[in-house]
Structures are given as C-alpha cells and as structure tokens.
Amino acid sequence: MNTAPIVSKVWSFCTTLRDDGVGYGDYLEQLTYLIFLKMADEYAKPPYNRDVGIPEGFDWTSLTSRRGAELEAHYVTLLRKLGEQKGMLGQIFTKAQNKITDPAKLFRLIDMVDGTKWVTLGVDVKGDIYEGLLERNAEDTKSGAGQYFTPRALIRAMVECVRPVPGKTIADPACGTGGFFLAAHDFLTDPEHHALDKDQKAFLKHATFFGNEIVAGTRRLCLMNMFLHGIGEMSGDTLVSPADALISPPSDTFDYVLANPPFGKKSSMSFTNAEGEQETDDLTYNRQDFWATTSNKQLNFVQHIRTIMKTTGLAAVVVPDNVLFEGGAGETIRRKLLQTTDLHTILRLPTGIFYAQGVKANVIFFDNRAASPDPQTSKVWYYDYRTNVHHTLKQKPLTYAHLEDFVSCYNPGNRHERVPTWSEETPDGRWRSFDTEDLLARDKASLDLFWLRDASMTDLENLPEPEILVEEIMENLRSALASFEAVSAE
Secondary structure (H helix, E strand, O other): OOOHHHHHHHHHHHHHHHOOOOOHHHHHHHHHHHHHHHHHHHHOOOOOOOOOOOOOOOOHHHHHOOOHHHHHHHHHHHHHHHOOOOHHHHHHOOOOOOOOOOHHHHHHHHHHHHOOOOOOOOHHHHHHHHHHHHHHHHHOHHHOHHHHOOOHHHHHHHHHHHOOOOOOOEEEOOOOOOHHHHHHHHHHHOOOOOOOOHHHHHHHHHOOEEEEOOOHHHHHHHHHHHHHOOOOOOOOOOOEEOOOOOOOOOOOOEEEEEEOOOOOOEOEEEEEOOOOOEEEEEOOOOOOOOOOOOOEHHHHHHHHHHHOEEEEEEEEEEEEOHHHHOOOHHHHHHHHHHHHEEEEEEEEOOOOOOOOOOOOEEEEEEEEOOOOOOOOOOEEEEEEOOOOOOOOOOOOOOOHHHHHHHHHHHOOOOOOOOOOOOOOOOOOOOEEEEEHHHHHOOHHHOOOOOOOOOHHHOOHHHOOOHHHHHHHHHHHHHHHHHHHHHHHHO
C-alpha cells in the first residue's frame, strides 16, 4: 500500500492549524494522542475485546460525542486524566496539553482520525505513515525537532554492519524518536536475515528494546512510533525510560548499543538561585565507573555506553569530530577505548546529512571485551566518506545506496577478513587501517585522520553543482559558528 497519500492527507490539515499558531511538533503530538485513543477504542471492540486501561468516560467515544466548547473542555480534562495512568498509556500522555484552541478545528481533526480503521492497517503501513510524519516534522528547522531525527539511511547502514540476532537485547540511551529500534526491528523481521519462531517474536516485541529519552514530547513520539511498528503493548510497561541515562551506573547491560547521542559539547542543568532567578550551570557526572570526569556530554555518553555493554556487547555510535581529537578527558577516554575495547571501525561522515546544522560527525564501532592487561584493539579501520563528498538535505540527500560501499568494505559477515581499497598504487581509496600503536603515538592519541586529496582545492572542473556548493558553504559556516559558540561557552 502506498502510504504517501495518507501522509499527505494527515499532514495537509497542519497547514490550516498553522494559521492558529499550531506548529508541526504540536500538531504531531495531538495526532499521537488521538490515534492512540482511536486504536484503543478499536481494540476494545470485537474481535479483540481488550481492556487497555482507558478510564471510563475518557475514551474515544467521549470525544466524538461532543462539540464546541464542551469538546475542548473535555479534551483538556481527558489529557490530564490519561497522563495520571501507569505504563505506556501514562507515558504517552505525560504532560499532555491541548494546543488546538479552536473547537471546530479540533473536531475536524478528531473526525479525520475517526475515518481510518488504524488497527486493520498493516504494521508496515502504520509505521510508514508515522515515520513520514516524523520526517516532515524534522524538516521544520524552526521546531528544532531535527536534533532527534537521525538520517534513516545512516541508521540502516549501522544496523546492517552490526547485524543483530534474535533473542538479544538492544539499547539506545538517547533514543529520540526511536529510529535505531525500528531499523533493528526491520532487520530482525526480514526473512532474508531471520525466520523467527513464536518465542523469538514474543521476545522481539516485549524484551528486546530498552531506551532513555528525557524530553517528554520526544519520548511520546518514540513510544507511539515503536507501538505502531509492533513493538510493545498498549497496556504494557513502557520500554523507554524518562530518566537521564548519564545520572547513575546501569542496572542492566545489553548485547547491542545503537545510538546518536545529542549534539553539543556541554551538559547543563537549570536551577533557581537564592534570588529566585533561573540560572544554568554545567553538569558534571561524578560516576565511579567513568574513566574521566567531564561536562562534555558526548564524551560522557561514550563512557556510559561502554558501561551498559555486556562483555560480549557490540556498539555503533554517532559522535562529533571533537570526540576524536579533544584533549584532556577526551584523550583519556580514547586511550581507554583502545585498551579495553576493540575499537575496530570509524566511518567519517560528510556534512549536509543531519537536520541539526553545522555538524561534522563520525560513527565509531567498538566491541566490548573482558578485562585484560593487553590492548584489545590491534588496528582501526577507517572509511572516509567525507572528503570530496557533497550532500545536502534537499538537493542531494543521503541514501542507503551512498553507504553500500562502506557496508561492503566493513564485511559484516566476517569483519576479520577485510581488504583495504587504499594503497600507494591506489591513493584515492577510502578504506584503510592504522595500527593501534601508531594511533597511540599521535598527539593526544588523536583519531582524527584523513588521507585523501581534497579535489576542490586543485580540480575546479569537478566542483559540485552551484546550488549544492552554496548549501555546502552555508553548512561549513554553520559548523564554524557552532565551534566558536562552543569555545565562547567554555
């Protein structure tokens, strides 16, 4: 089934609400509440006859039977009441507020949702519809929602490399809208990869995925996204915790960690001072299981991810460039990673692929190891997909096809049998390895390496199209501005 017309229909109503000051994110939240309630109503009827915990008088019928000011007043009460419930229901409606103050338009939205039988739609259809809405929301740069949305092509490539297997646990300590969970779910349910039995399907639905997301609005979008893709139960416990993952050592460890922690160097917290004024202060996590104490949240997430991995755990994590070269705590953490884990692969990413602008990032792949006096990393393989690569969000967006060569070089079937594409005879090869002892000998044990010639510096005939070049220049300026702001904040 082609989901594009449904996405277009659902999204088109947002244009009308924009005139009332309802932004994309607010609209998507209201849709989440209403679709959840509509599905709960459908499950309560034959042939399902399931009690999903909706309190009497606050169900779907209580909305469709009202009009005007009475509808608006009841909707506000309903949101507050459902936010007091337990499990996924309560998490979906935590801090829920009505952002549609025109009762006539609220009724039209309810009527639009009421016109679709959501339960009978296939999981793939419901999931694709919601993912389509999330991507539309991420494209709205003013909302800032893009920071919670990792390019799906990149996520798919990471999952293809890690190749999760059934019966194993998967964590994301900063899960945003749940992109990594959904890609892993797709991989595990793809008959080309696995034929799941009944127990494996149950484990996948209820016990595979564990996440953290501290932003209530983003967490509800993640839970709904997962639910529509067949992960979790409407009446079950939530699979995504609202707790800050960095606060304390983990109570559980996991087989796989797939993550793109939030961009930005500093962790901070807001508090009220003695004069009653709001202030912000750098937040440093003093954890005994961390190698270094720092307020750099990217470095803290790398340390935390290592602590939540089983001794046989595998991780693929998106990190900004500063994680590869920053001194102080950064150097300590890189040396510890090379010593205690097998940090075997680094994918250098181009600019212009993230909705959060001005980002230069990489993916680091590392396998945890049991304690040993010997370094666990013998060599690090690099794939340079940044030099001479030009992407923009609209003119030339990143697709999975762009990363297929990397996945092939990674050799997921047996990564211990890799073949470099770079040599003295083939200096344009993007895939090569460096010995750990050579990396440790570099200043600050920097892992920030490039070897390809930048064609734009010498070859004017191979410049990208003007519109792509302009967008790339803007991206570089944003990146420079972000770096200046980070320095001034220190």
